[in-house]
Amino acid sequence: MSATDDDAPALPATLHGKDFVGRVVSAKMQRTVTVEWDRSVYNRKYERYSQRRSRVHARNIVNAKEGDKVRIRESRSLAKSVSFVVVEVL
Known part of the structure; x- marks a missing residue:
């Protein structure tokens, strides 16, 4: 094994589903961060x-x-409110 393999963090679970890119708005918890991102939603009534x-x-x-x-x-x-994993810092 190389030195880079030892430094890589172990993932806590199998990852599946979508990727999202956002910014960390809170890092006050021990092993958890709050991530926020903006998205556009189309309103059909007002087009x-x-x-x-x-x-x-x-x-x-x-x-x-x-x-x-x-x-x-x-x-x-x-956890009760945790269903995502931070994969990388951009």
């Missing part, structure tokens, strides 16, 4: 797009700090 925000808790295995742009991926439920 316009409106901005919505999504916020999720994600398991922090790459030591992301508040303000970092990160990529997260869905996983199995790791």
Whole structure:
């Protein structure tokens, strides 16, 4: 094994589903961060797009700090409110 294999963090669960890119808005929990991203939702009545925000808790295995742009991926439920894992810091 090379030195890079030893430094890679072990994933807590099998990852599946979609990837999302967002920013860390809170890193005050022990192993979890709050990630937020913006998305556009189409309103058929007014034929316009409106901005919505999504916020999720994600398991922090790459030591992301508040303000970092990160990529997260869905996983199995790791806690009551945690179903995502931070894959990398962008």
